[in-house]
Each structure stands twice: as structure tokens, then as C-alpha cells.
Amino acid sequence: MKNLKMKAARAGKDLSQQELADQIDVSRQTISAIEKGNYNPSINLCIKICQALDRTLDDLFWPDE
Amino acid sequence: MSNTIFWAILLTCLLAMGAAIYYASKKRKFDERQEMIRLRSYKYGFSTMAILAVIILFLSEFIKIPIALAIIIPLVASLWVMCIYDILHSAYFGFNEKNTKVTNWLTIVWGLWIILDPITEGQAILSWEGIATLVVGLFLISISILSLYQLHREHKEDAAK
Structure with a gap:
């Protein structure tokens, strides 16, 4: 399932995928895979993403009803 | 001396x-995704090597296969499978690696040198030793070309975003 919330949060902070990847020490392809729903990140990576985007885990990773 | x-x-x-x-x-x-992909590619590579080793063992009952070729073919094939899987899932190079294009082009040159050197020295290509050399050279060239193509595809994706 695509993670549009994460994509929107990243766009809201005016960050490219590469810039976000550089901030949290992962590859750009991993950020792309997470946003497309092709990869489920570990909880540690989810926390790093939330910290980089100033959001909570619920905001970005809780599934929509 | x-x-x-x-x-x-x-x-x-x-x-x-x-x-x-x-x-x-x-x-x-x-990163964690790349590590996961690489572990999976080790599994597929090992399976490839095991299957080919069994096939070569079976074929050796009917045709005489030099020991060097019997070792090189499963090894190179398993490396091939591992590398192709890693490249297609962007897990071949570390995310902090630069100059990947240079590395690929140098590997292509190296592969060509491995293939052409025996020919320029007048050695037979269709001997068992020639085939082993050809296999290794083709492996290096094919992996580097695939890697360059993948880098090009990712660059186009970046530009589109």
C-alpha cells in the first residue's frame, strides 16, 4: 500500500527523496520503495523518518481505516 | 631465481x-532494505551453485569436463545470479559509494582484457581453458553493463520526480 502521507509530509518540508535519504542515512531507492509501498521499514527507520519530517508514527505510518 | x-x-x-x-x-x-536484498541474493546464488554442481556431476558421467571448468561455471553462475539480483534491486553499491560509473567502465575494460588477451597470444578460444576465460570475461562485462543501465534508469527516475 502506497504511503502518500509520508510523500506529502516530505513535500511539505520541501525535501527531495535524496535529501531525506541523506538525512536519515539510507539510499534514495529505499525512500522510494517505502513511499510506493514496496518495502515495510523497521520501527527504527520509521522513527528516523518521523523525526526528519517532524511527524509522529501515527501521522505517517498508521493505516487508513 | x-x-x-x-x-x-x-x-x-x-x-x-x-x-x-x-x-x-x-x-x-x-541500509536495512539493501541488506535484506543482499541476504536474499546470497540464498539464490547458493541455490544456483548447488543445482549447477549437481548437473555438472551428472554430466561428467557422460562427457569429460576439466576440473577447472567444473568449478568455475557454478561459481560464476552463482555470482551472476547474486549480482543481477542486487543490481536490479539497487543493492549492489552501498548508498554512500560515489564513482560507481568509473568502477563499471573499468570493469568492462578488465573483462575485455581477460577475453582478448588469450586471443592475442594465439590461444584457442574453444579449448576448455578458453571457455573458462570467456565465461569470466563475459561475467564482468555483463554485470557492469547491467549496472550502468540501472544507474541510467535511476537517473531518469530522479529527473522525472
Whole structure:
């Protein structure tokens, strides 16, 4: 399932995928895979993403009803 | 005496190259997704090697296969499977690696040299030794070309975003 919330949060902070990847020490392809729903990140990576985007885990990773 | 010196120099160069590759590999960083992909590719590579080893063992009952070829083919095939899987899932290079294009082009040149060197020295290509050399050279060239293509595809994706 695509993670549009994460994509929107990243766009809201005016960050490219590469810039976000550089901030949290992962590859750009991993950020792309997470946003497309092709990869489920570990909880540690989810926390790093939330910290980089100033959001909570619920905001970005809780599934929509 | 000169033979001994030659082998001593060759061994020293190989050890130095091995040490350089080892320390360079320590500097490469892979994220969790890449690590997962690489573990999966090791599994597929090992399976490929095991299956080919059994096939070659079976074929050796009917045709005489040189021991060098019997070892090289499963090894190169398993490396091939591992590398192709890693490249297609962007887990071949560490995310902190730069100059990947240069590395690929140098590997293509190396592969061509491996293939062409026996020919220029007048060795037969269709001998068992020639085939083994051809297999290794083609492996290096194909992996580098695929890697360059993948880099090009990712660059186009970046530009589109």
C-alpha cells in the first residue's frame, strides 16, 4: 500500500527523496520503495523518518481505516 | 631465481589488492532494505551453485569436463545470479559509494582484457581453458553493463520526480 502521507509530509518540508535519504542515512531507492509501498521499514527507520519530517508514527505510518 | 622473484611480486600484489578490496568494502554502507536484498541474493546464488554442481556431476558421467571448468561455471553462475539480483534491486553499491560509473567502465575494460588477451597470444578460444576465460570475461562485462543501465534508469527516475 502506497504511503502518500509520508510523500506529502516530505513535500511539505520541501525535501527531495535524496535529501531525506541523506538525512536519515539510507539510499534514495529505499525512500522510494517505502513511499510506493514496496518495502515495510523497521520501527527504527520509521522513527528516523518521523523525526526528519517532524511527524509522529501515527501521522505517517498508521493505516487508513 | 627470477621465477621466484616473479611469483613473490605477484603474490604481494594479490595480497595488496585483497587488502585494498577488504578495506574498501568496510567503508561501504548498506541500509536495512539493501541488506535484506543482499541476504536474499546470497540464498539464490547458493541455490544456483548447488543445482549447477549437481548437473555438472551428472554430466561428467557422460562427457569429460576439466576440473577447472567444473568449478568455475557454478561459481560464476552463482555470482551472476547474486549480482543481477542486487543490481536490479539497487543493492549492489552501498548508498554512500560515489564513482560507481568509473568502477563499471573499468570493469568492462578488465573483462575485455581477460577475453582478448588469450586471443592475442594465439590461444584457442574453444579449448576448455578458453571457455573458462570467456565465461569470466563475459561475467564482468555483463554485470557492469547491467549496472550502468540501472544507474541510467535511476537517473531518469530522479529527473522525472
